Amino acid sequence: DAKTTQxxxxxxxxxxxxxxxxxxxxxxxxxxxxxxxxxPSQGPEYVIHGLTSNVxxxxxxxxxxxxxxxxxxxxxxxxLRDAAVYYCILREAHYTGANSxxxxxxxxxxxxxx
Amino acid sequence: xxxxxQTPKFQVLKTGQSMTLQCAQDMNHNSMxxxxxxxxxxxxxxxxxxxxxxxDKGEVPNGYNVSRLNKREFSLRLESAAPSQTSVYFCASxxxxxxxxxxxTRLSIL
Numbered sequence: 001d002a003k004t005t006q007x008x009x010x011x012x013x014x015x016x017x018x019x020x021x022x023x024x025x026x027x028x029x030x031x032x033x034x035x036x037x038x039x040p041s042q043g044p045e046y047v048i049h050g051l052t053s054n055v056x057x058x059x060x061x062x063x064x065x066x067x068x069x070x071x072x073x074x075x076x077x078x079x080l081r082d083a084a085v086y087y088c089i090l091r092e093a094h095y096t097g098a099n100s101x102x103x104x105x106x107x108x109x110x111x112x113x114x
Numbered sequence: 115x116x117x118x119x120q121t122p123k124f125q126v127l128k129t130g131q132s133m134t135l136q137c138a139q140d141m142n143h144n145s146m147x148x149x150x151x152x153x154x155x156x157x158x159x160x161x162x163x164x165x166x167x168x169x170d171k172g173e174v175p176n177g178y179n180v181s182r183l184n185k186r187e188f189s190l191r192l193e194s195a196a197p198s199q200t201s202v203y204f205c206a207s208x209x210x211x212x213x214x215x216x217x218x219t220r221l222s223i224l
Binding site for chain 2: 032036041043044087091101103105106107
């Protein structure tokens, strides 16, 4: 499985934008970039995913470098509820069978200051 | 919407005891997964079931067995619990993505 590298932690202020980086220099052409987050004492929840183009949804935006070796999860206005561990995960495009599983790293712990 | 439901939420076992963790999903997903999460670590895959009737080992299968009872239910069994299996266990389902997770079972083995 292609690996991702994330900083251990990041701090932000409430109501300010947050940019969470992820490096994936060995990404293959068929790997999607997925982001999940895990709030304290909860299971992970899906945030966003993309392949080549930048993506937006109600939770966040995903900016993908042109060479796809890195990506950035953008929270436009951080709230206290956004304090969580954020996981950047590569997942093969052909999701069936064995390729459907996720490989989690340690993620990046985001703290939000009031 | 219930999503993925795990039972029990908490459990304390003695070394050598057996136990089955239950997981059910109501989203008609084909694939289901069991992960464990140790303190300060990411999730590690124990077993998964790509579809009803199939199961496969993940990264850390030793000491565990699974049963895909039907499309909705996927159980994880500890035959002889060991202190090293103290962890938080998460069940997930997908079809094919993204994965939806339950709230976890916190298991302590003394």
